[in-house]
Amino acid sequence: MTPPVVLTIAGSDSGAGAGIQADLKVCAALGAYGTSVVTATTAQNTLGVFGAYPVLPDVVTAQLDAVLADFSLRAVKTGMLGTPEIASVVAARARAGLLPNLVVDPVLVSTSGHRLGVVGAAERLLPYALVTTPNSAEAAAIVGRPVTTPTEMADAAREIASGGPRYVVVTGGDRTAGTEAVDVLWTGTESQMLSGPRVDTPHTHGTGCSFSTAIAVRLGLGDPVPDAVRFAKVYVAAALAGARHWRLGGGRGPLDHLGWNRTTADND
Numbered sequence: 001m002t003p004p005v006v007l008t009i010a011g012s013d014s015g016a017g018a019g020i021q022a023d024l025k026v027c028a029a030l031g032a033y034g035t036s037v038v039t040a041t042t043a044q045n046t047l048g049v050f051g052a053y054p055v056l057p058d059v060v061t062a063q064l065d066a067v068l069a070d071f072s073l074r075a076v077k078t079g080m081l082g083t084p085e086i087a088s089v090v091a092a093r094a095r096a097g098l099l100p101n102l103v104v105d106p107v108l109v110s111t112s113g114h115r116l117g118v119v120g121a122a123e124r125l126l127p128y129a130l131v132t133t134p135n136s137a138e139a140a141a142i143v144g145r146p147v148t149t150p151t152e153m154a155d156a157a158r159e160i161a162s163g164g165p166r167y168v169v170v171t172g173g174d175r176t177a178g179t180e181a182v183d184v185l186w187t188g189t190e191s192q193m194l195s196g197p198r199v200d201t202p203h204t205h206g207t208g209c210s211f212s213t214a215i216a217v218r219l220g221l222g223d224p225v226p227d228a229v230r231f232a233k234v235y236v237a238a239a240l241a242g243a244r245h246w247r248l249g250g251g252r253g254p255l256d257h258l259g260w261n262r263t264t265a266d267n268d
């Protein structure tokens with residue numbers, strides 16, 4: 001069977017734990033053919049981001065048009081956009097109806113603290129998003145107030161939805177308190193608390209990228225949004241568990257996207 005085609009529009013991570021490289025691994029793991037438009041090159045490893053270099057908007061346009069001319073896309077995910085000008089190029093294709101099942105991950109700052117995007121760029125895409133997946137820090141930057149408790153996550157999700165996205169998931173991976181990893185999904189009519197066991201691991205590099213791409217893949221395979229979101233949450237938790245004893249680099253390592261370590265019940 002020909003796999004569904006998913007497009008990721010995102011930055012390159014030289015350490016391959018996040019960004020385009022993570023997204024393509026998620027596509028391969030979950031049964032989609034991943035295509036890619038690179039918006040920026042980052043010099044990055046498990047220890048942090050050492051430089052971020054946006055691609056010229058014309059180069060983004062050329063990549064987008066090449067993919068759109070040849071592939072029938074089932075879903076699209078955006079991650080790091082680099083600059084508002086690049087976001088405008090992507091938004092123009094979305095406005096023309098060329099980016100189906102659009103999942104917008106409003107990447108702003110890496111966990112190591114390096115700025116990878118600006119709110120103004122992400123906001124250009126939000127009116128066209130079917131789903132957006134800010135973490136609580138990104139949600140706070142968008143709504144302009146602190147977002148820490150589940151109630152604040154739910155309020156922020158509803159407010160962000162008023163800017164266009166039909167569904168909003170505010171993720172709580174960066175909220176390290178407690179034994180549960182809690183996300184909040186706004187469905188358009190209600191907030192749903194999505195809770196799963198928190199995996200005890202230092203290796204969480206690329207969770208947000210992997211989560212948003214997994215949603216896009218499942219949408220491309222035909223899932224309704226709430227099912228795609230729930231699937232993605234379970235997938236990311238399994239990928240975190242699979243890599244928790246890996247020693248890749250000296251810092252916050254990547255996830256086990258491809259299930260190399262998932263053949264035993266307990267991956268010790």
Ligand SMILES: Nc1ncnc2c1ncn2[C@@H]1O[C@H](COP(=O)(O)OP(=O)(O)O)[C@@H](O)[C@H]1O
Nearest residue numbers: 135171172173174181198199207208211233236
């Ligand atoms: N330690 C963890 N255990 C289980 N799930 C996690 C953990 N860390 C993050 N997640 C999940 O990963 C997904 C991505 O969220 P998050 O880490 O907040 O994204 P980001 O990388 O953008 O900060 C969410 O579903 C979140 O609950």
Ligand SMILES: Cc1ncc(COP(=O)(O)OP(=O)(O)O)c(N)n1
Nearest residue numbers: 011018019110111205206207208209
């Ligand atoms: C190129 C690139 N894009 C996005 C990120 C951020 O990744 P994310 O999955 O949101 O999470 P962290 O690894 O920063 O927690 C990135 N680092 N690089």
